[in-house]
Amino acid sequence: MKKKIWFNQWFTTAAHFIDMIKYNADGMEFEVYGTSHNEHAAYLSYCDAAFIEPDIAGEDYIEFCLRFCKIHRINIFVPRKENVLIAKNLSKFEQIGVKVLVCPDAPLMEMLDDKEATYKLMQQHPILKTAVNIPDYIIVNNAESFKEAYTALRKKGHKVCFKPVIGEGGNGFRLVQEQPDSIEELFYQGINANISFDSAYEILKQQTVFPPLMVLEYLEGYEYSIDCLSYDGKLMAAIPRKKGKGRLRELEDNPVLLKLAKDINDTLKIPFIYNIQVKYQNGIPKLLEINPRMSGGLHYSCLAGINMPYRAILLLLQGKKAIKQFRPHFGVKSSYLEKEIVLKDNVFQSSKIVHL
Structure with a gap:
């Protein structure tokens, strides 16, 4: 049936x-x-x-x-x-x-939905605070605190970006640039996430208080998604997926990211299927977010030879009986056509x- x-x-x-x-x-x-x-x-x-x-x-x-x-x-x-x-x-x-x-752990779900709460968890947990690197960040909710946060991060030598504390994917993400918005950007660069500090500041001044924004260092290295399959604290598979230039995706046997996934899994014990997003800065992977659901790009990771959506359903239906250790096929490069x-x-x- x-x-x-x-x-x-x-x-x-x-x-x-x-x-x-x-x-x-x-x-x-x-x-x-x-x-x-x-x-x-x-x-x-x-x-x-x-x-x-x-x-x-x-x-x-x-x-x-x-x-x-x-x-x-x-x-x-x-x-x-x-x-x-x-x-x-x-x-x-x-x-x-x-x-x-x-994930049946509703408090953990709520925490992971909030980027500030997620980072605080990483900073305060006895294991995760040494296992997970996070970007420099400051939370603001008005234009003046935004200006102060931007100045403080610039003094540390960072490029600066910002995004909503609670949000999904790249929604609301902006990279702050030093120079004013230019006619070249308007006519030739198409849609991008860049915004000048002056423009951002003027827009934010439109409200006395706005929903919390995370102002943080911009990470300039490669971005990875690590798709994980787990149950009862056992990590069955972790697949680091490198986001290359354009549409290139590569499944990478990356010991640093595999250990990161194991440390997060052993500590948080998120069941079924979830995704860890990191981005590199000066050779160090820093956490962007943890999504306790199937990621939008999960189908790329399944090219490693694991039907992760179906396996997650089996874990939901059968519990421990469906636990199986997988050996992913790494080194797979892929792209996509419309x-x-x-x-x-x-x-x-x-x-x-x-x-x-």
Whole structure:
């Protein structure tokens, strides 16, 4: 009997995860449900049933999720939207027989969702404070403190950037440049994350107080994502994925990053699947963030010969029985081409999409 699995409001690359789960080597059968605010979200075309989500959040969204699971008899829920709040309400899903692919440690989830709290955890933990390097940073919430933070970091010799304390991916990230914004940038450089200090300062002055910003040293080396598969404190696989120039990605047997992953795993014990992001500065990897979910680029790491989305589902369903040690194939280089996806009109015009 097919198990019903639901992805809510995911990245477009969830299409890869859906395919890897559906076409697994064991022949385990799944019926995939997908929801999004956007009826043209590409990953919905990879689902067996697609639905439009209501534009709600918080406790209202939890009620929607529970109702959706009951109506469609969902067996497995793979949340992205509101995953911290879902972790806090995990018992409600367990009561209706739904397995949720989320870290059950809600306080840890909340901490990892906050970049300042994550860095403080690294600084204060007896093991992690020596195992994990973090960038120089200062938290600000008004224009004058932003100016002071920028000046202090510049005096240390750093290039300076900033980003929201709570945010996902590169949303809100800006690199502060010394010179004013120029006509060359306007006409020739396209979209970029650069902003002059004067422009940033003037914009931030528009509000007396704004949501916390992390002002920090800009790290100029290579960026890596380390995709991890773990259960019950046992690290089954860790795959450092180097983000090269342009679209180049390389799976690297990097002893320093593999040890970092093991130290974080042994300490935090995040189950199932998660991602550690670091960037190098002067030969030292410094932590950007830890995401206790599947990363947007996880499909690249699966080129190491491990179907990580499916394996995470097995861990959720079978627990310790599904623990297996893997030997990833490192040295794999990859890139990607834009690929057209013809949206299934027969799906989007049918009753499979329902406004709930």
